[in-house]
Amino acid sequence: MIASVSAATLLGVDGQAVVVEVHVSAGLPMFTVVGLPDAACRESRDRVRAALLSSGLGWPLKRITVNLAPADIRKGGSSLDLPIAVGVLVANGELPASRVEGMAFLGELGLDGTVRRIPGVVPLVDALTAREVVVPAPCEHDARAVGKGVVHSVRTLRELVEALEGLSPWPASSAPPDQRCSVRHVPDLADVRGQESARFALQVAAAGGHHLLLAGPPGAGKTMLAQRLPGLMPDLGRHHALEVLRVLSAAGLSHGDGPPRRPPFRAPHHSSSMVALIGGGSLAMRPGELSLAHRGVLFLDELGEFPPGVLDSLRQPLEEGVVRVARARGAVTLPARFQLVAATNPCPCGWARSHDAGFRLPDEPSCSCTEALRYRYARRLSGPLLDRIDLRLEVRRPDVDSLLGPPGRSTADVRDSVATARLRAVERGFDTNAAMAAGELDRWARLTPGALSLVDGLLRRGSITARGLDRIRRVARTIADLAGDGLAEPLGDEPVCMALELRRSVAIEAEVS
Amino acid sequence: MSTFTTTEPPTWVKAAMLAHLPLMMPQLLWTLAGRWSVEEIWHGLGAGTLRADDLYTEDGRAVLTAGHRAAWAAGIRATDPGRLQQQYEEASVRVLYLGGPGYPEKLAADHQPPVVLFMRGALAALDAPRVVAIVGTRKATAYGRQVARRFGAELASEGVCVISGLALGIDGAAHTGALEVNATTPVIGVVGTGLDVVYPARHSHLWRAVADHGALLSESPLGACGQPYRFPLRNRIIAALADVVVVVESGAVGGSMITATLANDRERPVLAVPGPILAESSAGTNSLLSLCTAQICTGMLDIRAALGLATAGRGLTFIDPRPAPDATDSHVLAALAWDVLTTEAVMARTGSTLAGATMALVRLESSGWVGRGAAGWYRVAMMGER
Numbered sequence: 019m020i021a022s023v024s025a026a027t028l029l030g031v032d033g034q035a036v037v038v039e040v041h042v043s044a045g046l047p048m049f050t051v052v053g054l055p056d057a058a059c060r061e062s063r064d065r066v067r068a069a070l071l072s073s074g075l076g077w078p079l080k081r082i083t084v085n086l087a088p089a090d091i092r093k094g095g096s097s098l099d100l101p102i103a104v105g106v107l108v109a110n111g112e113l114p115a116s117r118v119e120g121m122a123f124l125g126e127l128g129l130d131g132t133v134r135r136i137p138g139v140v141p142l143v144d145a146l147t148a149r150e151v152v153v154p155a156p157c158e159h160d161a162r163a164v165g166k167g168v169v170h171s172v173r174t175l176r177e178l179v180e181a182l183e184g185l186s187p188w189p190a191s192s193a194p195p196d197q198r199c200s201v202r203h204v205p206d207l208a209d210v211r212g213q214e215s216a217r218f219a220l221q222v223a224a225a226g227g228h229h230l231l232l233a234g235p236p237g238a239g240k241t242m243l244a245q246r247l248p249g250l251m252p253d254l255g256r257h258h259a260l261e262v263l264r265v266l267s268a269a270g271l272s273h274g275d276g277p278p279r280r281p282p283f284r285a286p287h288h289s290s291s292m293v294a295l296i297g298g299g300s301l302a303m304r305p306g307e308l309s310l311a312h313r314g315v316l317f318l319d320e321l322g323e324f325p326p327g328v329l330d331s332l333r334q335p336l337e338e339g340v341v342r343v344a345r346a347r348g349a350v351t352l353p354a355r356f357q358l359v360a361a362t363n364p365c366p367c368g369w370a371r372s373h374d375a376g377f378r379l380p381d382e383p384s385c386s387c388t389e390a391l392r393y394r395y396a397r398r399l400s401g402p403l404l405d406r407i408d409l410r411l412e413v414r415r416p417d418v419d420s421l422l423g424p425p426g427r428s429t430a431d432v433r434d435s436v437a438t439a440r441l442r443a444v445e446r447g448f449d450t451n452a453a454m455a456a457g458e459l460d461r462w463a464r465l466t467p468g469a470l471s472l473v474d475g476l477l478r479r480g481s482i483t484a485r486g487l488d489r490i491r492r493v494a495r496t497i498a499d500l501a502g503d504g505l506a507e508p509l510g511d512e513p514v515c516m517a518l519e520l521r522r523s524v525a526i527e528a529e530v531s
Numbered sequence: 532m533s534t535f536t537t538t539e540p541p542t543w544v545k546a547a548m549l550a551h552l553p554l555m556m557p558q559l560l561w562t563l564a565g566r567w568s569v570e571e572i573w574h575g576l577g578a579g580t581l582r583a584d585d586l587y588t589e590d591g592r593a594v595l596t597a598g599h600r601a602a603w604a605a606g607i608r609a610t611d612p613g614r615l616q617q618q619y620e621e622a623s624v625r626v627l628y629l630g631g632p633g634y635p636e637k638l639a640a641d642h643q644p645p646v647v648l649f650m651r652g653a654l655a656a657l658d659a660p661r662v663v664a665i666v667g668t669r670k671a672t673a674y675g676r677q678v679a680r681r682f683g684a685e686l687a688s689e690g691v692c693v694i695s696g697l698a699l700g701i702d703g704a705a706h707t708g709a710l711e712v713n714a715t716t717p718v719i720g721v722v723g724t725g726l727d728v729v730y731p732a733r734h735s736h737l738w739r740a741v742a743d744h745g746a747l748l749s750e751s752p753l754g755a756c757g758q759p760y761r762f763p764l765r766n767r768i769i770a771a772l773a774d775v776v777v778v779v780e781s782g783a784v785g786g787s788m789i790t791a792t793l794a795n796d797r798e799r800p801v802l803a804v805p806g807p808i809l810a811e812s813s814a815g816t817n818s819l820l821s822l823c824t825a826q827i828c829t830g831m832l833d834i835r836a837a838l839g840l841a842t843a844g845r846g847l848t849f850i851d852p853r854p855a856p857d858a859t860d861s862h863v864l865a866a867l868a869w870d871v872l873t874t875e876a877v878m879a880r881t882g883s884t885l886a887g888a889t890m891a892l893v894r895l896e897s898s899g900w901v902g903r904g905a906a907g908w909y910r911v912a913m914m915g916e917r
Binding site for chain 2: 472475481512
């Protein structure tokens, strides 16, 4: 007898519909799986057999052939255990084929018949066209978030068979997770004393989605500042939350609580490999850190210590919001629309300073790097990568007065103004001002005559470039939005000047004589 | 010798061959040239007949040791003069030698003359009637760079040839200033490496500009890298060619302090630009002034006096084209003074808000009153303003 069951397999962050065909015929007892299964998939033979027997179901002592169609794409992972088991039951005549019609199954089986959590439920369910989908109980809320078909969740194979036979109802779904409890504790912006420009830059970065670079000596508070950015960002919208969940799910990192409320924050170490950051790998083309930070913050501490190749690979995602990974077995496009926050020392030892910087503080060590070493370090960071970073700030150690001074605005306070400013970008039809199409700048980011004459002087003096002006207008738009200006109100002196201030040259830019 | 059969190479090729010899340091060559001519040295070394047991360099090293003579004889035999000649002609590098045509008189009169001098550019530049060296540290501040650039421009516009070492910092700023006024006055650059080895690489445009508008000189043959010993030796050529040496900024030790000493040895007037007494970058110039080894240089007036020119009247009379800042901006400009400050520091000095200080500074930047460097904001001096 023959049976066919709908299922799906994962590639990158996308699912591909797969039909599991099971053929049971007379012959020597044998169990083969064909159709480009990978190792985990081929091993499912042993799990399926043990699970069926432990669940008190029969195992046909016949020749069983499983074909995974279409045969030309590689199937990976253990999510095909459950559909194979169901297929065997149908082909063996233990379940009527009519019962599984229009249904799809996803799940890994334990030897005792439990149905286990699988990675990638969200893209897998999304790829299916079945009316009803059966998923493992721990993945239930993720699967429901997709909003496709009727989702049933089961804990054991026995439970599934009983529900399919109509002997018992489908297990009730568990209560939806309480999202309020899932808000992580985030460090508060009020803890940062002094650093007025830097605090303002964080606010602008959060409101406009602008990439941010913090440069300064050790102990200046770069990391402290960067960690406060995620707290300032507004909650994810429904659509973005689903995108984030999709990536988390594909990476096997979802906790099964459904779409996250807060934007992700990823801080990979500078020793991470290229594949760990970009994504890929030989098996399922797993999303990397860049994709895991999709719609959230990617924090690269010690940017100058990352290998040059890794820094170069950031360019495409910064420009296009996606990572394209090509391997021998195929190419995948992974989402990577993250906000980059980078911190760096001005030189390898951290204490380089401009020859202009005035007198050295008594406790400030002097730089031990050679001029050539500093130049090389600066050159690695400058150029194409630095061009794509809108906000560049030099952070210095705060002085004693500001350390003992009153605290600044709190995270919650700033988050409200950020949320209001973000709404303005959405009203204009963009996610953020940083993502505003270049052609729309003349519509939404015009300059007042006063600001225009300021910019004119700077362009003529070579203080800014045409490309720089483009970025400055976006940042100025965000600053005006924070100040509550009208949707298309021309940008005045103040936002333009502040935008220039937040993009001022940092010490790592090589000085020209 | 049978190897130099057919035609003998021209003397300038022989001179270039001497510069290319292994172990041939400039000191050895000028000691040899104190006794023999370039032709005699070349023939004598090639044939192994040049002998003198009493020939020592100034620092007491024997010149014609057996080792040296063997290495040099082998070096001359191994070199193909035709190929060397072609190499220099293709690189359009002219080879001057002591006693040869076009060799500058000032160098011929020096007690440590470069026996071979490689040049790219116009020979006429070396005949400039008045030459001022502007030298200083590579670790220049915005102040030093502004001063060097301004002196360079003012000297060039008065027809005075600016000579410098084309290093980063002060040297580069001086030539940038001299070249940007677009005067017809030639400039001279003296470098430590071979003329085909641009060091520092960031100054390749400046090398070309100096060769196009004057002369680029080096004592090192083509292909010579920047070994540390070449730079102090290069400085003696600058000191010898200059009529006046101006040290703009210098740390307590460094190449510009060596140039000052070498210039004093040659009885060239040395001028130093004073700086803040706490600044590392002015420690050297301030000590030159306090030890009276240099005269003070506070502007063109002092340089003109040192050159023996009329100190009155002439010089640049620029009309400042910058619009006068309004009251708020003037207040900020006054608070900035001549320091280099971050926006926060300007805020603290003026008591204004972040937005207020930033707007005033950007307005001033846009109209050219202040500039913005890696360390912060600094006031821009108008050229000719005094």
